[in-house]
Structures are given as C-alpha cells and as structure tokens.
Amino acid sequence: MFSVTMSEVTKVYPNGTEALKALDLNIGPGEHVVILGHNGSGKSTLFRCMTDFENITGGYLEIGGKVPASFKKRKERSTFRRNIGLVFQHYHLTHNLSVLQNVLFGALGRQPFRKVCAPIASSTLRLEAMNALERVGMESVAGNGADELSGGQKQRVAIARMIMQRPRMIMADEPIASLDPKAGKEIMDLLVSICRENQLTFISILHQMDIALEYGERIIGLNQGEVLIDKGVPHIQRSELQKLYMSPKEQKAKWNEGLVEYGV
Template sequence: MAGDRVFELRRASVRLGGVDVLSDIDLEIEAGERVALIGPSGAGKTSLIRLLNGTVAATGGRVRALGCDYRVASTRKIRAARRRIGTVHQHFDLVAQLRAVHNVNAGRLGAWPFWKAALSLARPFEVASAEAALRRVGIGDKLRERTGDLSGGEQQRVAIARVLVQEPRVILADEPIASLDPARGREVVDLLFAISDETRTTLVASLHDLDIALGRFDRVVGLRSGRVVVDTSTADVRAADVAELFRTDRDGSS
C-alpha cells in the first residue's frame, strides 16, 4: 500500500460511447484531505467520483485506490478496496422498499457473508449500531420506517448513516446537497465534516455550491470538459480561475 495515499490517478481517461468523458486525469489525494470537486454540469464530476470507487472503468491510464489497481486487481481485491470507500450519492440510491435499518445495514454487506445478509432481512442483525448511526445523523426514530416514505433530507441522512456503519477510510460524496434545500444542504455538509473529523476520514465531494466548496474544504479540483483545469488549496484559489471554469460559450471566448 502506497503509504498514506488514498487515490492516485495517472493519465486516467474514460471514453463512453465515443465521447471523452474524462481525459488524462492526473490526481493524487492523500489521507485526511478534504477535496471539493467543482465544475460546470457535464464536466465529468460524477464520472470522476465513479472512477474513484471503481464503478466506472478507466479506458486509458491507471487508477489506484487504497493501493488497489482496479484494472488488474482480482475481484476479491477490488471488493476489499471498495469496502473502505463509502459513497454518498446525489439521488441517495437507497432501496425504497426496505426499512431504514436494512438500508443502513447495507453498508455492512461488504463485511457480511451472504447468509447473514439474507437472514438479516427477516430479522435485522446489528440493530444497535444501525440505530446509533441513525441517531448520529439525527433521525434515530426512523429506524423501522420504510425508506421510500422518508423525506429527501431524511433519505440523505439514511445514506450517510449507511456510510457510517461501513466505517470507510474515504467518503466520496456526489452532489450530496444538490437534491436538498439550502438549509438542509448546509446541515448535511456540517454532518459530513463532523464525521470526517471524528473518524479521520478523507472526504471528496463534488459540489455546485461554490461558497461551501471554497469556504469549507482544504483543496479544490476544478473540472471542465473532462480535464482538470484547477487543482489548488482553497486558500490559494484565484477568482479568475473559477470564473474561467464556469465560463459559458455565450460569455465570448478569448
């Protein structure tokens, strides 16, 4: 394992259906960093997140996550790496039909054998830790509710509780607040930072909200048309770079 390095991308590219989604990405993320991914819609933020957790395969270059090279590693190795990477998705991607407790426990599936996962659906295992996780995110009373019946904000909290019981070394968050109103969005960001603090977890989040990205994170990575065009600490980021990042073609090209 490469020391404290969490992610290492070398000239990583993703081509889907003849379109270059990501091109020649060089990126290193060290343990404990808090990185905000910013960029206009379609810049490739979600693809980059998926490249990091291995759900999208690089069509060129190399991606190492927690010392595991997705391209050549065995399925078992890949699963072991993924177990240490928790992802919070924009649309939560929870199973609406299951009770909250099962959706939280789903974070443990990587560690559980199949029989335990199956039995748990009949009578949930490790209820105490699931309930503690839900309490930590502020909805301890929703343990037995059907997930599809919860509000958007509550579902996002269930998704975060799932990551909590997963006990990952990295949390990836793909537009974690884009589906929420500003007040709830801020609460969710606070929660992610608090968790990252308590458990010393690396945090990588893609965001549309520049105030939060520049105000809370240590480092920003700006994507445009599938390329990294900004990569600096938030303290050093220049307004002109950010403006350039979000320039639309209508603004007139230079």
C-alpha cells in the first residue's frame, strides 16, 4: 500500500497560472480519499503531479516512498508508474482489438510487447487476464471487439487492464463522468471493492458531491488551487462542500450571512 506526503507543493504554469498553492497533504496507506472540486479548482493538476505526468514547481512530493522529482532514469519513472493503477474518464482502449488483448496490454510494464500479444501470450498470462475480466464481470465477452461494448462495459475492461498491472495504489480521474448514474454507481462499487480486497490506497478525483459522500472515507476539497476542506466524511456538512463551487467573493458573502463557515 502506498502513502502520499505533500509539503508546500505548488504548480505554476509557464503562462503564470498558479494551479496549486502550497498544498500540505498526507494520505495514509489504504485510505480511500476523494478529491473534490469544480472545473479549474486544481484537482486535475494535482492528479497529474501525483502520477508524475506533471512536474511540481515547488515543495516536496513523496508517493510510496519515492520522490518523482528525483527520478533521473526512464526505468525509475516507469517502475513508479507501474505501481499506480490509473482509471480515466475516457477508457483508452484499442477498439480494433479484442477485449482480451486490451486486458493483456496491462501487463506491459512487466512483460515485453511480444509476450502480451494474445496469439502467443503464455497460458499463465492469458489465465491472469481472464481472471481479471471475471473480476469485473466481463469474461463472457473476452473475444469480442472492444468497439462492440457500451461505455460502462468499456470502463470495466479498462479496470481489468489496470488489475493486470498489479498496482499498489489506484487513482481514478473522473471515472464515471461519461457514464449514466446506474453504470457510474456500478463502477464506483467495483473500484472500492477491488481496493478493499487488495488493501490498496484509493484516490479518486470527482466533482459530484453525492458520489463523494457515498464512496469517500475522507474528502479533500479544492478551490482555486487551495485546500478548503480535509475531513472524514462523517464530519462533513453538505453546506461545507457547496462552498467549493463558489468564488472567494461568494464564499465571503455567505460567511457574512452566517450560512457557511468561511475558510478551512
């Protein structure tokens, strides 16, 4: 299980946009955390920094005992990324290939390309891929083309592919944004159950308050690159979450009216 330590982390883009402002966060091994906020709050930037797709501008970031800013070799970076299972809003499947082949690609971090090609993949690897598909309820369509699937089915296949990585932490960026409510709930149920079964740290990036309250154990709320909320779900009021979607001027006005607590 991975832990996350962030101290005074900032991210400033070349155009001067300050996306993250001196964030201090600690996420323990096995925690299930939702990072919540509106578009432009900094949550996607935080996701990219935590997964080493963006470099932080300042501060200290450590994940699973590794400091991404210290990586000098491609192998260090690829090993780090292999331990983090990623689930995205878009499924990134290869649509002209079979479901089984897409799942086998999840083993690329530990196997050369030729060994994950379905016709010549080992029986052991193929069995592992079928077990991953069974875990997500998709074993019956292993031979189908990925382009034949619904959105919810594609996300399940993407999760099976992620299972093939054998990750030590799962990070999901808006994993249900493209799905209808029923399929979205099924995907969140699946992700949470996989993490609990394997004792994995789970960090999901969301913008839906109801989903965050239902599936998070702890919510970290961002607004304009700053942490406004960091609490366990049992201690959070809906009015606190609503201020994440307000501008600073609106927050202050509500505070003056006595409707919400202003600030952290």
